[in-house]
Amino acid sequence: MPTLIRNRQIVAEPSPPDLVVFEPADDLSALAGRIDTLQIVAVNFPKFGDGRGYSIARLLRERYGYKGELRAVGVVARDHLQQMAQCGFNSFLLREGEDAQAALAAFDDFSEAYQASAAQPVPLFRRRGA
């Protein structure tokens, strides 16, 4: 079973059968109306280099105000994790074969980011002088 990381913890837990998996081409506004009723939204990453899910996550968090668990599924590798977290994901279903322990360290590859994001809404330049 692929490993799930939630809030930086490795957890052993099967995916719920009613998990809503959002595909990158799906219409986000269709989800918007019932966003408050959802406890988990999963966004699929069909390929290593398909980056649509990053925008989708930010929209869900920053525009639609989604507060629940936001899970990255599909081709989710350790090299993606920190940026996914910055965009608002807080759980990650690692692809087969990923070393979960090593992956945990990847959240701290970079100690700072220049940009505004879901995880840090204030860009570095507004914090730098402060």
Place this chain on the structure above:
Amino acid sequence: MYRYDEIDQRLVDERVAQFRDQTRRFLAGELAEDDFRALRLRNGLYVQRYAPMLRIAIPYGLLSSRQLRKLAAIARRYDRGYGHFSTRQNLQLNWPKLEEVPDILAELASVEMHAIQTSGNCVRNITADHFAGVARDEIVDSFVWCELIRQWSTFHPEFNYLPRKFKIAVNGAVADRAATFVHDIGLHAVKNAAGEVGFRVIAGGGLGRTPIVGHVIREFLPWPHLLTYLDAILRVYNLHGRRDNIHKARIKILVKERGVEKFRDEVEAEWLRLKDGPATVTEAEIRRIEARFTRPQYEELADVKYHEVQTPFAAWRKRNVHAHKRPGYAAVSVSLKKTGVPPGDVTSTQMERIAELAEQFSFGELRVTHEQNLVFADVRQAELPLLWQSLRELGLATPNIGLLTNIVCCPGGDFCSLANAKSIPVAEAIQRRFDDLDYLHDIGELDLNISGCMNACGHHHVGHIGILGVDKNGEEWYQVEIGGNQGETRTGEIRPALSASLGKVIGPSFARADVPNVIERLIETYLDLRDSESERFVDVVHRTGVEPFKKHVYANLDQKPTDRRRALAA
């Protein structure tokens, strides 16, 4: 130079550590080839025809002597003692070893350099007008804005896996010396009636196999909104750009398929949601970035008049010395287009000497141009003769900036695994044919660009003459275009930036040996048709169309060159 603060430095150091680990995992078999490919590419590492190629970022083309010395040392220690300056204002090493790349990156980081996002489907190195800060027609110093955008684009969490690569160019002057109309996004600094600075935003331009001139999607964007607007464009592109076909994945195709109006509406709608949010740029940040740039300590000087006209020094001054906004100073192009040397190539020894000369003559800084030359931006006019002597000893004073032999050329089939054909030997053959300086000066301003394949790294679509290597049944052939134009680049004439134009193919392609003859025929046609010396080759093509050129080329291809050259030179 922008000087890193502690955070800028830390991020670059952390990238070295991250890449070192990624390389280790790949070499240990823990990371699949395809995955490592996506990771190494966004750090500038390609696997080439013979060896890996490492592309080192030179943000907006600005370098210090200290950095250039480090590049020289790296090229000597890890490569074969030379590097290649590219049309993206970067430096490419053609022979590094994969396992040594992390060490190279660590050396780069020690002089505030990196290879971040010099490749891969992410925002690439920001390019700029190479006369930023010194041009007489300057509106803003584009380097400050480039640095702002560099930081915004570096590891942007949302835009690191775009449908395709993404290139942004910034021009801060009236003339467009950054080819802004053929970038994914081009930005022109402009001032509104109230004197406030903003940007004209151009989107959807690009070269490659589907060359398109970009569209102005916003005439005036007040500067505080620059980053939120870029976020909006990138978000629309990231979500809707095509990912099903690599050849249709650039933003230009999205703009084309959606239509400019609809694309603009989507961007504007997205931007309205981001506008005035926390990513709105502050005056304090612009001041902070400005203050971290080193500034030349100019002296109060008077202009120096040089009177002689027929000497080699005068020829160099005419072509390679450019006006400066400060009296008594000049900007100097260091030509990397000496016949027999691949365009843009520099040896480690030359780099070290150039670094020394930049310290002696130009405050220890220099710029790389998108035409693959170098610029000393702040030279005292009184020292021009001495600088010229020194450059001449290094073979870097060829007086050909803006002329036919200042050929822009990709590495081509000699190095690149994508190439259909060689490009460097073609450049050399043309340079050898046009070896008469008087003739070259008489032909006047002419951009000649060569790409070894349709990816168009040599920007052949915007050359006044563009040459494209094509593959015909396994043989190398060359297609010729004329009438391209990278935008209004002319200095000395202050005029609004005109749009770029794309060349038109004159007809069936040619064997490599015929290319110099073809160029000769094109030039003959031009000289016959021009009204005066001030009507450039590209102006004539635009006035007459391709037809007279085509006719003369194909009717007379096998004939020997005329005696015009001698007649003119006499």
